[in-house]
Amino acid sequence: MNIGKEVRKIVKNRASKEDWNFHILLVVKYALILAKDYKIDRKQVELAALLHDIGRLPYSDKKDETHHIIGAKEAEKILRKLKYSGNKIKEIQRVIICHRGSDFIKPKTVLEKIIANADAMSHFDTLPLFYYWRAKGCNSFNEVTDWVEKKLSRSWQKITLPRAKSIIKERYLSDKKILESLKESKNF
Secondary structure: OOHHHHHHHHHHHHOOHHHHHHHHHHHHHHHHHHHHHHOOOHHHHHHHHHHOOOOOHHHOOOOOOOHHHHHHHHHHHHHHHOOOOHHHHHHHHHHHHHOOHHHOOOOOOHHHHHHHHHHHHHHHHOHHHHHHHHHOOOOOHHHHHHHHHHHHHHHHHHOOOHHHHHHHHHHHHHHHHHHHHHHHHOOO
């Protein structure tokens, strides 16, 4: 059995099409790039990237402040069912617990840092989707723009690996310019 393939199927089935295509796969993409650069086990990185938001996926329309806790438990169930190694399960659970970076438990290991950084990096590829997702709970375009600006600022601060910063810096700067332009245009 190919555990990566099985986990991929499980996560894809639980995620919305948008979440799968515009978040989960981006986190996997960036995590695998960083895994190569930092010489970390690609299989473990891919599993952790796929599962990092497993606690949020069935509840994506609700507040997700505890999705890291729910996700660690859910990942354990999934990986045990697939007969994955106990020590490696614990490692992935720790990654899930601390993937939100500065909000909760700080990532310590290189694997933990890779997933936390890849998660934050993915936000710079989804600027239009933030407007779509966030608009559901806001009253105005200005509220959404302010929220997006704060989200991207927090995400940039969560990127702690030098290689991750260098990969995403141009995207971050272009997103900032777009947001600045939007703020300027609303002042006319």
